[in-house]
Amino acid sequence: MAIISDNSDLLTGKSNENRKKNPIIKPETIEYDNTFENNIRPKDFDSYIGQSALKETLKVILESAKKRGKPLDHMLFYGPPGLGKTTIAGVIASQMGVDIKITSAPALERPRDIIGILMSLKGGEILFIDEIHRLNKVAEEILYPAMEDFTLDMTTGKSQTAKTLRVPLPKFTLIGATTKAGELSSPLRDRFGMIHRLEFYSVEELAKVVQRTAKILDINVTEEGAVAIGKRSRGTPRIANRLVKRVADFAIVKYDGLIDEKVANESLDILKIDEFGLDNTDRALLNLIIDKYDGGPVGIETIAAALSEDVRTIEDVCEPYLLQAGLIQRTPRGRKVSPEGYRHLGKSIGSEQTKLF
Numbered sequence: 334m335a336i337i338s339d340n341s342d343l344l345t346g347k348s349n350e351n352r353k354k355n356p357i358i359k360p361e362t363i364e365y366d367n368t369f370e371n372n373i374r375p376k377d378f379d380s381y382i383g384q385s386a387l388k389e390t391l392k393v394i395l396e397s398a399k400k401r402g403k404p405l406d407h408m409l410f411y412g413p414p415g416l417g418k419t420t421i422a423g424v425i426a427s428q429m430g431v432d433i434k435i436t437s438a439p440a441l442e443r444p445r446d447i448i449g450i451l452m453s454l455k456g457g458e459i460l461f462i463d464e465i466h467r468l469n470k471v472a473e474e475i476l477y478p479a480m481e482d483f484t485l486d487m488t489t490g491k492s493q494t495a496k497t498l499r500v501p502l503p504k505f506t507l508i509g510a511t512t513k514a515g516e517l518s519s520p521l522r523d524r525f526g527m528i529h530r531l532e533f534y535s536v537e538e539l540a541k542v543v544q545r546t547a548k549i550l551d552i553n554v555t556e557e558g559a560v561a562i563g564k565r566s567r568g569t570p571r572i573a574n575r576l577v578k579r580v581a582d583f584a585i586v587k588y589d590g591l592i593d594e595k596v597a598n599e600s601l602d603i604l605k606i607d608e609f610g611l612d613n614t615d616r617a618l619l620n621l622i623i624d625k626y627d628g629g630p631v632g633i634e635t636i637a638a639a640l641s642e643d644v645r646t647i648e649d650v651c652e653p654y655l656l657q658a659g660l661i662q663r664t665p666r667g668r669k670v671s672p673e674g675y676r677h678l679g680k681s682i683g684s685e686q687t688k689l690f
Contacts, residue, residue, distance in 0.1 A: 373546055373574060374420045376427045382545065383538040383570070384417065387529050391421075394527065395428050404457050405429065405506040406526025407480055409465070411514035413653040415571030416531040418510035422461045425508070433459040438467040447472045448487075451479055456503040465509035466516040473521055480507055480524045512649055533568030533657055536560060542570045543577045547592070552581045554592040561597035567610035567654045579604060609658060609677060614642070615651055619660065619678055622670050628682070629661075629669025636668065 375381040378388050398405045405425070410418040419435070426433035434450060441447045441462075454460060462468070468476070478484045478499075485500040509525065511517065522528070534542070540556070540563040547554040554562075554577070562580060566573035577592075583600035584592045592600075605613050621639055622629045637644040652668075655661045660674035675682050 373549055374423055375545075377424060378428065380545070381417070381421065381424050382541045383534045384421070384531055387421070387531065390527075390529070391425065395425065398429070404504045405459075407507040407509075407524060408527045408529070409509045409511070409514070409517075409522065409525040410529055410531055411511045412531035413533070413569070414512055414649060415569040416533070417570055418531060419461065419463060421531075422459065422508045422510070426459045429457070429459075431457045431459060433461055435461045435463070437463040438465050438472070441468065441472045444471050444475060447475050448485065451475075451485055451502055451505075452500075454503055454505045457505070458503070459506045459508055461508045461510070463510045464512070465521075466511040466513045468521070473518060476507070477520065477524065533654075534566075534570060534573075535568075536563045539563030539566045539568070539570065539573045542573045546574050546577050547581075550578065550581070552577065552592065553584075553590060554597075555594070557594035558592040558597045561594045562592075562601070564608060565601050565606050565610040568657065569654070572610070576601065576604075576606070609660070610654070611660075611677075614640070615655060616678070618647070618651055618655070619670055619674050622661070622668060623675070623678070623680060628675070630664050630667035631669070632667045 378392060381388065394405065408425075410421065412418065422435075423433060432455070434454070436450060441450075450460065475485070478486050479502055483502045483504050485502055487498045487500060488496070507525075509517075514522070514528075514530075537560075540559040543559040543562045543566075544554060544556070546552075547559070558580075562576050563573060566576055580592055580597050580600040583603065584590055584596050587600075588596050607616070611619075617640060618636060621636065622631055625639065626635075633644055633647060637647050640647070652661070652663075655674075656663060658673070659671055660677060661668050662671050672682060
């Protein structure tokens with residue numbers, strides 16, 4: 334590690350004797366281990382938990398591509414965040430024995446950004462673009478011939494001297510991931526040979542995710558403790574991985590280091606995560622609609638303004654699971670709390686709301 338020297342004595346006139354009496358602690362540069370997430374991410378289908386239908390389909394597609402000696406078709410994965418879209422792309426690359434280059438659509442602002450990545454690809458490699466629905470029109474236009482004909486159309490010169498060049502590209506596979514498949518343009522969506530939605534995980538699958546992560550991180554967790562964490566993980570592996578680390582902190586400090594059902598539930602109660610996996614923001618959203626707007630319907634912009642949250646945060650983070658759990662309903666006039674949402678909060682439905690349901 335590199336030591337950063339301190340020359341404060343030269344500026345303040347302190348003597349070497351004073352330095353000996355009051356030694357200065359010198360900061361050091363720390364080499365952070367950025368392989369943590371990569372260690373948790375599975376590398377093959379056997380260690381990838383959940384999404385059974387998708388795994389079976391991919392196994393057939395990958396085996397077919399290997400036998401034909403051709404690259405995979407372009408693929409599009411969509412669904413709520415945290416369900417493993419990036420992870421499954423890494424598993425595909427690992428199983429095919431090729432490299433994968435990962436980027437996100439907001440990072441591809443200028444034409445040279447996407448052109449540079451395409452030009453650097455090698456035959457059979459995988460290009461993964463996250464949040465692909467946020468690609469700008471110029472980047473989309475560049476991708477069309479690249480995906481379909483494996484060529485790059487470039488223009489040189491100006492006005493009358495302008496010429497169009499077709500630069501061949503090695504055959505590659507584009508894997509796109511998005512939380513909003515409906516926002517993709519039809520020409521881009523139609524160029525994907527496989528489109529698949531990732532589903533929320535069951536409690537049993539999440540318990541397996543918790544146990545796998547705990548084993549990698551050297552955390553002691555019982556089967557019942559893993560199930561308790563899985564129940565509050567909102568059907569999402571990313572949240573399960575986050576919660577097992579937070580519960581482990583409580584287990585080490587407040588308990589004997591073992592995560593059992595009692596330790597998991599008490600720790601998650603302290604973190605304000607209830608048995609449905611709802612946090613303070615989720616409960617605030619439900620209470621707002623019930624208390625301020627008689628259970629709804631109310632517009633998403635009004636909800637976001639009242640909670641001082643961004644509309645995208647409400648739509649992408651809170652709503653997917655609340656809708657999946659049946660706690661809120663989306664109507665043409667706005668959002669309203671369902672009877673299940675009232676029961677979860679321990680509130681009774683008013684007479685006016687009873688007529689609506």
